[in-house]
Amino acid sequence: MNCKVCKTGKPQKGRIYCSKQCYYNASKIFGLNRRKSWKLSDTSKKNQSEGMMKYRKNHPSWIKGLTAKTDNRVMKMAKNVSKALTGKKRLNMTGDNNPSRRPEVREGKRKKMNKKWEDREWAKNTLKKTMNSSYRGSPNKQEILIGSIIDSILPNTYKFVGDGSVWIGRKNPDFVHNSKKMIIEFFGRKWHKLEHEPEKIEYFKELGYECLVIWTEELNDIEKLKVKIIKFNR
Numbered sequence: 001m002n003c004k005v006c007k008t009g010k011p012q013k014g015r016i017y018c019s020k021q022c023y024y025n026a027s028k029i030f031g032l033n034r035r036k037s038w039k040l041s042d043t044s045k046k047n048q049s050e051g052m053m054k055y056r057k058n059h060p061s062w063i064k065g066l067t068a069k070t071d072n073r074v075m076k077m078a079k080n081v082s083k084a085l086t087g088k089k090r091l092n093m094t095g096d097n098n099p100s101r102r103p104e105v106r107e108g109k110r111k112k113m114n115k116k117w118e119d120r121e122w123a124k125n126t127l128k129k130t131m132n133s134s135y136r137g138s139p140n141k142q143e144i145l146i147g148s149i150i151d152s153i154l155p156n157t158y159k160f161v162g163d164g165s166v167w168i169g170r171k172n173p174d175f176v177h178n179s180k181k182m183i184i185e186f187f188g189r190k191w192h193k194l195e196h197e198p199e200k201i202e203y204f205k206e207l208g209y210e211c212l213v214i215w216t217e218e219l220n221d222i223e224k225l226k227v228k229i230i231k232f233n234r
Helices: 020-029 034-039 042-058 072-085 103-117 120-133 141-153 196-206 216-220 222-232
Strands: 158-160 175-177 182-187 210-215
Touching (some): 103 120, 141 158, 141 175, 182 196, 210 216
16 A cells, blocks of 8 residues: 555555655645644634545545445444444433433532632632633623613613623623622523522622612613612612
């Protein structure tokens, strides 16, 4: 078998390239930088994908189109797999059979995570990574609308901090009062359930903050929403 790159050299036994030069040239052909594959740019990823598609097109899998009835190699593989699985029961890990869904397991994970958050250095680094990778720099349309409603009735009172600029405990609220321990949160139905409201209010209450939750559908009646916000700030 000749070298897969230069097509002329003879690789040593157990290898597919005849020299180190062909080994590194293979990286260029397939668009993959072996030394920095974990830092591929978008262009490199595209080249890698196109290179692999081109290679697969020109080098189809040897097993493609073959069955145990038409090829002895496939039949031998099938027998080996069947023999390996004989007498073994497959575990059903779906639904309630999944160990991670058991109450005691979930409670153990919760306690373990809470213990991690008690480490201030770990918490600081985790929040920093989260802010740098996940959080947007500006409010969405609904949050802009809520901000304008608040400013119309309570000017210069609340500030939008949902961009990760302010953290209270392990939570990043949407709006915080400039001088009082008061928070306004916006909940969209896509990401939040009804039970999330009392959980969020109780969490901030333990840290000494009052919390008001505004749901998406409440934006349909702005006057009623204004009354709710005013009542919360009394």
